[in-house]
Every structure is written in C-alpha cells, then in structure tokens.
Amino acid sequence: MTIPMRAIALATTVFVIAQSSAFGAGALPGGGRFVAGTGTIGGDAGSLTIHQTSSKGVIDWGGFSIGAGNRVAFDNGSGATLNRVTGGDTSFILGKLSATGSLYLINPQGVVVGAGGVVSTGGRFVASTLDVDTAAFMSGGPLTFDGASTRRVVNLGKIGSSGGDVFLISSDEVDNFGCIEARQGSVELAAGHTVLLQDASSGQQVFVKTGSRGTIVNRGAIEAAQVSLQAADGNIYALSGNHAAIRATGTASRDGHVWLVADTGGLTLAQPVEAHDADGKGGTVDTRAAGFAFVGDTPAVLAGLWKVTTPRIAIDASAARFFSRSLSAGTSVNLQTTGALGRDGDIEVAGNIDWHGNASLTLGAYRSLTIGNGAAIRNAGGGSSTLRADATAIDDGGSVINNGTLDWSKSTGIVSLLYDMNGNYRPGAVLGNPAWTSPQLSSLPTQITGYELINSLDDLALLQTPNANYGGNYALGRDLESDYRGMPSGTLVGIGNDTYGTTHTFTGQFDGMGHTLDAAWVSAGFFDQIGAGAFVRNFKITNSYALPGYGDYIEASAVGLLARDNQGVVANVYVQGSVGGYAVTGGGLVGSNEGTIMRAGADVGVSSDGINGGLVGHNSGTIVQSFATGDVGGVAFGVTPAVSGGGLVAVNDGTIAQSYATGNAAGDPFTIVAAGLAAYNNGTITQSFATGQVSGQSPIQHQGPQLAGITNGNTVGASGGAVGSDVYWDAQTSGQSYGGPGVPDANGLTTAQMSNPASFVGWNFGPGGVWAMPADATHPVLAWQLNGQLNGQ
Numbered sequence: 007m008t009i010p011m012r013a014i015a016l017a018t019t020v021f022v023i024a025q026s027s028a029f030g031a032g033a034l035p036g037g038g039r040f041v042a043g044t045g046t047i048g049g050d051a052g053s054l055t056i057h058q059t060s061s062k063g064v065i066d067w068g069g070f071s072i073g074a075g076n077r078v079a080f081d082n083g084s085g086a087t088l089n090r091v092t093g094g095d096t097s098f099i100l101g102k103l104s105a106t107g108s109l110y111l112i113n114p115q116g117v118v119v120g121a122g123g124v125v126s127t128g129g130r131f132v133a134s135t136l137d138v139d140t141a142a143f144m145s146g147g148p149l150t151f152d153g154a155s156t157r158r159v160v161n162l163g164k165i166g167s168s169g170g171d172v173f174l175i176s177s178d179e180v181d182n183f184g185c186i187e188a189r190q191g192s193v194e195l196a197a198g199h200t201v202l203l204q205d206a207s208s209g210q211q212v213f214v215k216t217g218s219r220g221t222i223v224n225r226g227a228i229e230a231a232q233v234s235l236q237a238a239d240g241n242i243y244a245l246s247g248n249h250a251a252i253r254a255t256g257t258a259s260r261d262g263h264v265w266l267v268a269d270t271g272g273l274t275l276a277q278p279v280e281a282h283d284a285d286g287k288g289g290t291v292d293t294r295a296a297g298f299a300f301v302g303d304t305p306a307v308l309a310g311l312w313k314v315t316t317p318r319i320a321i322d323a324s325a326a327r328f329f330s331r332s333l334s335a336g337t338s339v340n341l342q343t344t345g346a347l348g349r350d351g352d353i354e355v356a357g358n359i360d361w362h363g364n365a366s367l368t369l370g371a372y373r374s375l376t377i378g379n380g381a382a383i384r385n386a387g388g389g390s391s392t393l394r395a396d397a398t399a400i401d402d403g404g405s406v407i408n409n410g411t412l413d414w415s416k417s418t419g420i421v422s423l424l425y426d427m428n429g430n431y432r433p434g435a436v437l438g439n440p441a442w443t444s445p446q447l448s449s450l451p452t453q454i455t456g457y458e459l460i461n462s463l464d465d466l467a468l469l470q471t472p473n474a475n476y477g478g479n480y481a482l483g484r485d486l487e488s489d490y491r492g493m494p495s496g497t498l499v500g501i502g503n504d505t506y507g508t509t510h511t512f513t514g515q516f517d518g519m520g521h522t523l524d525a526a527w528v529s530a531g532f533f534d535q536i537g538a539g540a541f542v543r544n545f546k547i548t549n550s551y552a553l554p555g556y557g558d559y560i561e562a563s564a565v566g567l568l569a570r571d572n573q574g575v576v577a578n579v580y581v582q583g584s585v586g587g588y589a590v591t592g593g594g595l596v597g598s599n600e601g602t603i604m605r606a607g608a609d610v611g612v613s614s615d616g617i618n619g620g621l622v623g624h625n626s627g628t629i630v631q632s633f634a635t636g637d638v639g640g641v642a643f644g645v646t647p648a649v650s651g652g653g654l655v656a657v658n659d660g661t662i663a664q665s666y667a668t669g670n671a672a673g674d675p676f677t678i679v680a681a682g683l684a685a686y687n688n689g690t691i692t693q694s695f696a697t698g699q700v701s702g703q704s705p706i707q708h709q710g711p712q713l714a715g716i717t718n719g720n721t722v723g724a725s726g727g728a729v730g731s732d733v734y735w736d737a738q739t740s741g742q743s744y745g746g747p748g749v750p751d752a753n754g755l756t757t758a759q760m761s762n763p764a765s766f767v768g769w770n771f772g773p774g775g776v777w778a779m780p781a782d783a784t785h786p787v788l789a790w791q792l793n794g795q796l797n798g799q
Contacts, residue, residue, distance in 0.1 A: 037068025116157030123163035262289035326357025333361035345372035370397035399483030408434030449577035518545025540574035564597025591623030617656035650685035692730035
C-alpha cells in the first residue's frame with residue numbers, strides 16, 4: 007500500500023484553509039439560544055461567556071467561530087453543553103475555547119482548530135460533523151451520531167481535557183496535525199456515517215458502523231489514558247511529523263490501550279505508537295485492517311503487547327523490519343489472520359524477523375503459514391515464538407512450512423509450531439541452542455517442538471485406536487465439550503483408553519495450551535498410561551467422570567480423571583468431577599503415579615472400592631506444588647470394602663512436597679484408614695498441610711501386617727516414612743488433635759493460625775516464593791494459583 011498524495015498534501019491544504027478563515031470567519035459565536043436546559047450568554051468584543059444553570063443544556067448557534075486572540079468560556083460546572091451550528095459556515099477555533107465541564111460542538115459544515123487555537127475542558131470535548139438527537143443528549147446514555155456531511159474535523163492546534171475524553175467525529179475525514187491530550191480519559195478519532203458513543207470506564211467508547219469509508223490522518227501528537235482511531239472500512243494514516251507519537255499512558259482504572267481500527271480498509275504506520283499502564287509497564291496496541299503499510303525507520307510500536315489482525319498478510323522486508331524493531335524494544339507481537347473478505351488467511355514470511363530480548367512473537371494463520379526461501383525468524387535473548395496454522399481450530403488443513411530458517415541458537419526461549427492433523431509440517435532448517443535447559447517446572451523437554459492440533463472430538467477419537475501414534479506431539483486447538491450424561495453414558499473420550507486388558511502407553515507430548523475438556527466420560531482415565539519420557543501439561547478437565555466400563559462395571563487396576571497410571575511428567579493440569587467404580591487404586595488426577603506431578607490440582611470426589619486419594623491413589627513418584635480439594639470416601643461395590651482414604655494421596659511411597667489438601671477424608675462406613683494428606687506414608691512429606699475433616703472409621707479390622715499401627719491421624723495415617731517438621735494441619739476443621747506418626751502435636755494449628763504466614767516456619771511467602779496468603783483466606787495457597795495458570799478458580 008502507498009500513501010496517497012491527498013494525505014501527503016493535506017497539511018498544506020488545511021493550513022491555507024485555517025489562515026483564510028481568520029478573515030472570513032466571525033470573531034465570536036453568534037445567534038446563540040438555549041433550546042434545552044437553561045443559562046445565559048453574554049460578553050464583549052473579544053470574549054463570550056456562557057453560564058449554564060442546568061446540568062445539561064443545548065444551544066443552537068447561527069455560527070460558531072473564535073478569532074485569533076478571542077476567548078469563549080463555558081461555565082457549566084461539571085455538566086455538559088451541546089452546541090449545534092445551524093448556519094452554513096465552518097467553525098474555526100483560532101482563539102481559546104474552554105469549559106469547566108463537558109463541551110460538544112456539532113457543525114455539519116466542518117470544525118477546524120487552527121494552529122494557534124486552544125481548546126481546554128474539565129470534562130469531555132466532542133467535535134463532530136454528525137448530528138445527535140437533542141432528547142437523547144438530555145436524557146443521557148449512549149449517543150448515535152449520524153449524517154451525510156462530507157466536511158472534515160481538523161486539529162492544527164491544542165485540544166486538552168483535564169478530567170475527561172476527547173472525541174473528534176466526521177463522516178468523511180478526521181485529521182490531527184496538532185496536539186490532543188486527555189491523560190485521565192481517552193482520545194478517539196472516528197470517521198463514518200454512523201458512530202455510536204457510549205460511556206465506559208475502560209475500553210473503546212466510540213464504534214463506527216461499517217460501510218462508511220471514512221479516513222483518519224494523524225500527523226500530530228496524541229496522549230491519553232487510552233487512544234482509538236477508528237475508520238471501520240476506511241483508511242487510517244498514522245504518519246510521522248515533528249517526532250510526534252500516539253501515546254496511551256493508562257490510569258488506575260484504565261489500562262494503557264491504543265486501538266487503530268480500519269477493519270476492511272488500510273492502515274499506514276509511520277509514527278511511533280506507544281502504550282503502557284499507569285505503572286509504566288504493560289500496555290496494548292490493537293491494530294485491525296485489511297491491509298498494512300509500514301513506512302520509515304520509526305521506533306515502531308512500544309507496548310507490552312501489539313495485536314495485529316488482518317485477513318491475510320505477506321510480511322515483506324519493510325514489515326519484517328517494523329516487527330523486529332518493535333520486538334527488540336520489548337513489545338510482544340501477536341499477529342492473527344482471519345480469512346475475511348474472501349482471502350485465504352495465509353501468513354507468508356518473506357523478510358527477516360530478527361530481534362534481541364525477551365519479547366515473544368506469535369503468528370497465527372487462519373489457514374497456512376510459510377517461511378519463504380531465504381527468510382529467517384531469529385531471536386537472541388529469551389524470546390519465544392508460536393507459529394500456528396489453522397488458528398481458529400476448524401480442521402481446515404492448515405500447514406506450517408519452513409523453507410527458510412528458524413534460529414534460536416542464541417536464545418533461551420522456546421518455539422512451538424502447530425499444524426492441522428490434515429495439513430503438512432515441514433520443519434526445515436531449525437537451529438536450537440545446545441546450552442538450552444528446560445525452565446523450572448515447565449515440563450518442556452525440547453526447545454523447538456512441532457505439534458499436531460486436536461480440534462474436535464473426532465480428532466481425539468483417532469487417538470483411541472490401537473494403531474494410533476502414541477508417540478506423537480499433540481496440542482489442543484480449542485476447548486472441547488463431550489456429551490457425558492451419567493455413569494457411564496455418553497461418548498468415551500481420551501487417548502489410548504478403548505481396550506480393556508491392553509495397555510496403551512502414551513510416550514509423546516500433550517500440551518493443552520490452556521484449553522478445557524468439559525463433560526466427558528473418560529473410563530479409567532483420559533490417558534490409559536502416561537509413559538516414562540512422556541509430558542502432559544497446560545490442560546483442564548471439568549464436569550467429567552472417570553468410571554471403567556461400557557455399561558457394565560469392569561475392574562481396573564487404577565482410575566483417575568487424567569490417567570490411570572503416570573510414569574512421565576504431568577504439569578499445570580487441573581481436573582474437576584468424580585472418580586469411582588471397581589478399582590484397586592482411585593485418584594482424582596491419576597490413579598497410580600510413578601512419575602512426576604507438579605503444579606497440578608484436583609477438585610474431585612473419589613469413591614472407588616480400593617484405596618482412594620484426592621489427587622493420587624498410590625504415589626511412588628514425586629508430587630510437588632499440587633493440591634486437592636475434593637472429598638475422598640469409599641464404596642463397597644463387591645465384598646471387599648475400601649481400605650484407605652487420603653485427602654491428597656491414599657498411599658505414599660514416594661515424595662510429596664509443597665502441597666496441600668482441603669477435602670474431607672473418609673466419613674463413610676467402608677474406609678478403614680483415613681488422613682488429611684496420606685492414609686499410608688512410607689515415603690517423604692515436607693512443607694505441606696491439610697484442613698479437611700477426618701472421621702467415621704469402620705469397626706472392621708484388617709488382618710494384614712501392612713496395616714499394623716493403623717491410626718486416624720489428620721496428616722498421615724499408618725506411617726513408616728518421614729514427615730517433615732514443616733507439615734501442618736487445621737486441628738479445628740479436621741476434628742483431629744493428632745497429626746499421625748512423626749507429626750508434632752504443635753503443628754496442629756487453629757484456623758486463625760492457619761491464616762497467618764508466620765505460623766508456617768521456613769515457608770516462602772515473599773516475592774517469587776512458593777506460597778501466598780490471599781486476603782481473607784483461611785489457609786495458604788500456592789503462588790502459581792494466583793498467577794493466571796490453571797487453578798480451577
């Protein structure tokens with residue numbers, strides 16, 4: 007896209023108009039009268055004062071211009087005054103216009119603030135060539151501006167609001183070559199035949215109806231908490247001029263946000279665009295257009311995040327340089343194509359995107375993404391990149407084809423490449439960092455990974471068959487909802503869980519990408535077995551049921567919502583629902599764990615007829631920074647009663663650290679041993695706690711030596727392992743004054759003590775620590791639960 011001569015020459019045109027207006031326009035507004043509300047109008051040869059005695063008022067004027075050196079002041083308190091020009095002349099503001107409250111200037115013949123003009127208001131300032139209904143204005147609420155005027159709103163001077171917003175609205179064109187400031191509000195320039203204005207404490211307030219074909223040119227400086235330039239299906243030109251910039255600085259109640267919205271039109275970027283929150287961090291720039299042009303060598307976009315939305319895009323050398331400068335300045339870029347307007351939605355990278363630092367690059371193609379011959383995407387620093395085809399997860403055959411180079415040889419970041427199961431994947435030249443190590447608790451074994459997308463239950467069904475590739479890398483492309491209707495009723499879903507008596511071991515990587523599987527029946531587990539060397543992460547299962555069987559109860563060695571058995575790594579996974587049936591071992595998350603579980607959570611009612619744990623039934627591996635909140639009981643489906651119930655695990659032969667359980671343990675006549683954390687502990691438990699009630703043991707006595715010394719401890723039951731001195735329980739909510747073998751009685755705290763971080767000796771509640779104590783909480787939570795990760799909250 008090239009910049010039309012009309013836009014380049016506009017500065018000269020409006021300058022001539024403004025200068026000639028000093029001779030042709032009236033020195034002061036004339037012919038004014040209140041047509042709604044009350045007030046007085048008075049003044050002398052060089053000034054005019056309007057005293058408004060009602061909260062809102064509407065004044066019709068024959069003409070409204072202010073000559074150089076003249077003043078017009080509105081004393082309207084904190085109210086609002088709408089000024090409507092009924093004559094045939096453009097309004098030229100060459101002097102000073104002020105208001106204590108909000109001021110609206112409506113003139114279908116156009117509004118020009120000259121180079122020496124100054125507008126200052128305490129509230130909102132609106133200049134528009136589109137009219138608005140008087141009754142709607144007086145009654146408050148959203149306002150619709152419409153009309154067929156082809157005149158412009160132009161600012162060559164200074165417009166400022168100390169406590170409100172600035173809106174410049176025209177059906178044809180809005181031009182800013184001066185300075186606009188609204189540090190406590192928003193500045194919004196809108197071009198279109200119909201424009202909606204609605205109050206909002208945060209987010210866009212002006213919305214342009216499509217079909218308007220308006221134009222916005224900004225060659226001046228804009229500074230506000232939030233900024234929006236919107237032409238819908240017209241064009242926006244953000245052009246450089248005198249080092250000016252579009253800058254959103256945010257407030258305590260508004261995030262720093264800039265919107266540049268041309269939708270089906272074009273957007274030209276040739277001046278700095280900046281956004282940050284009130285603390286100087288973060289901020290978002292949101293650009294949407296059918297076509298983009300990147301001009302010059304400006305500092306580009308400076309923000310926490312730059313969102314780019316367009317039907318399709320070819321990233322040529324100019325665009326690649328613009329993205330590279332923004333990324334190197336610390337701005338993460340998220341580019342998404344939509345496939346709108348009959349476009350194919352592809353992304354083609356033809357230039358080199360090369361940046362230093364930790365900013366991230368996301369390229370999401372509606373269909374396919376291609377890195378061209380000779381092109382490279384390269385980071386030196388800690389930056390990560392996600393390159394995704396089929397971004398809307400509709401199984402459109404989207405492919406990721408790398409004919410160039412992905413170079414992360416000097417980066418500690420990660421690269422994820424996602425493609426449709428029906429598409430193609432060509433990794434091409436990929437350079438990783440030989441010194442790369444997986445970030446702590448990330449469960450990432452590889453720096454650069456290609457994933458097949460699971461976008462539907464049909465895709466998932468392909469991974470239930472014996473011939474499926476259980477060693478592949480998969481990612482969820484979207485949230486999935488099944489049809490669970492009771493136990494067991496509905497479609498069985500999962501990976502490798504279709505044939506009983508045959509173990510299907512998943513040995514690849516599964517990344518849920520933060521998505522959720524809802525309302526599912528997963529038999530003995532969504533995974534049959536997660537094998538050694540496998541990784542499962544970033545996934546939620548909600549409102550679901552794990553119950554072995556196809557209509558008849560079938561005994562399983564173990565059962566859990568995520569997996570029957572885990573020998574690999576599970577991280578950042580949350581499950582919610584129920585687990586039951588015939589099983590030797592029942593767990594909310596996994597039945598049997600021989601691998602590693604970290605940063606996981608379960609809110610699951612567990613009641614199989616074996617040993618039951620809120621998170622894990624039998625743990626011989628490692629559990630760290632995890633929690634369980636569901637109740638654990640036992641059900642005698644056959645002649646054998648359930649033998650133990652643990653709020654976190656039933657039997658621990660491994661390691662539990664920095665974890666907790668809040669669910670009730672046992673409480674029914676079928677459970678022999680119960681404890682808040684582990685019914686049996688032969689391993690190690692440190693820096694953990696339990697708060698759930700422990701009660702209701704059966705008089706049945708087990709005759710096996712492994713149950714010798716059975717106790718009703720709240721923290722652990724029968725114990726031959728080690729329990730650290732930093733393990734605690736709530737003696738009030740549990741109903742137990744005894745913590746179990748090896749647990750000091752002094753570690754039984756009151757509920758008040760449980761809400762005090764000082765009660766937990768050696769625990770880190772500080773910045774970067776493992777633990778947190780939310781306001782009004784009755785017990786600690788894991789810090790990662792408050793950081794936007796999968797936490798069930």
